[in-house]
Amino acid sequence: MDNKELEMQEEESSIVTFVDENGEDCDFEFLDSIDYEGKEYIVLTPAEEDAAEIIILEVQPIDEENEEFVTISDDDLLQTVYGIFKERNKDLYTFGD
Numbered sequence: 001m002d003n004k005e006l007e008m009q010e011e012e013s014s015i016v017t018f019v020d021e022n023g024e025d026c027d028f029e030f031l032d033s034i035d036y037e038g039k040e041y042i043v044l045t046p047a048e049e050d051a052a053e054i055i056i057l058e059v060q061p062i063d064e065e066n067e068e069f070v071t072i073s074d075d076d077l078l079q080t081v082y083g084i085f086k087e088r089n090k091d092l093y094t095f096g097d
Contacts, residue, residue: 015047018069028055034084042069043085052096056081 027047040059
């Protein structure tokens with residue numbers, strides 16, 4: 001999903017589906033949305049039952065109706081956003097890092 005425009009469809013639950021440039025559907029559970037230094041980030045996990053991976057993407061507006069979801073290459077930024085997520089959700093999840 002590197003710097004590629006994705007289409008996001010949100011169902012009534014917290015499952016979101018990204019459609020990549022190859023038309024592949026990838027389901028994720030939406031965990032949180034975090035605003036940090038004027039930018040928005042979303043925190044997701046793969047929708048599989050045993051998935052323990054956290055994915056953080058930056059939300060970049062394209063126009064008034066469309067957004068692009070971009071991977072973050074800055075490790076310090078990832079750790080900062082992940083730290084905010086952990087603090088905000090410490091009562092909901094057990095973190096093993």
